[in-house]
Amino acid sequence: MLDISTWFNDLLAGNTIFTADTLGYYWEGLVTTTQLVFLSLVAGLILAVPLAIMRSSKHKWISLPVYLYTYVFRGTPLLIQLYIIYYGVVFVDGIQESFLWPVLREAFYPALIAFTLNTAAYTTEIFRGAIKSTAQGEIEAARAYGMSQNLMMRRIILPSAFRRALPAYGNEVIFMLHASAIASVVTLMDLTGAARFVYARYYAPFEAFLFVAAIYLCLTFAILFFFRYLEKKLLAHLRTQDA
């Protein structure tokens, strides 16, 4: 342990910007960014699956509200959504008296809500596309087996739709990571927020922002490789034998 800390101090010696202090800020930023992205993706995914099923429903009054939701959230910038939720949450009647207020007062939760709603809208459309492109033969086969609509959805359509949606969903995850950078405008200390702080303190834009860009890049590649691995596992049956 002592070894590591002396090695670390040696590494940082003669460096005015990347001190243990500022690296601490970056670390906190990394934790915030990861939490924000991860939680919003999980919540968005949970929301998106039923919404995608509703969206591909034949009944107009089921699919139309979902279409409107995705249309609005995909048609407006995330920054606007974040502003509306962050500044607007105060004006919801009685919210300041409710038990939720201590939670909603912090910048983290409005940002989380905005990100969740945004990613849910995009994910819904991705899944809808995948559900729509289910091979007609598979559906007919399921019908021929006498499966009910629910059973068919659960056993036939959704599993194959998830697989087909995987590449697009991986892109969405990467996009979400990049989009999370705007959380710093609502006073949240995420990675970009940490970079801004370091920039403001040391007046060194290139060091502060390039370092943080490198961290984002590492995260992006980690996600990329994770999805490559998933695709390899889940789409194994589609690969040619000799490959």
Add this chain to the structure above:
Amino acid sequence: MMLLFFGGQIGVNAISDMLYYSYDIDIYINFNAFAAGVLTIGFIFGAYMGETFRGAFMAVDNGQIEAGKAYGMSSGLVFRRIRFPQMMRHALPGLSNNWMVLLKTTALVSVIGLTDMVRVAAEASRATHEPFTFLLPVAVAYLLIASVSEWIFARLQKHYDIGFGGQ
């Protein structure tokens, strides 16, 4: 290309901040925020769209190009008459996606100090404590631009799909 492609969007936030701060304040070349915003977004989306066009060019059937050559067309003419029109057909869906993302990315220039719709609305709502009055019209404006461009892209798609029998 990979690096730009996947690292790209971070740039809008990090690099544009960087460009703005370093050129406008540090060195005092009057490199204004508008130019910084346009250059950064243009540069990044150049990478995205480059990737889209690359895929579309590869989707053009090789036989078409060979047929063009067999007619004695020069490579410039082959490009203009055969490869480009067919490429556009494949590129349009991706292009329209990119355009939608770009449209929403422009909202970020407000962060580097440019006075766009978003900044005006955000400042007004901060000053008056009426976020909905100012932010909702901006959201509607974005929706309108998105809808109009969707319509234009649909028409373009129709134009480039001529000869493909309503596929």
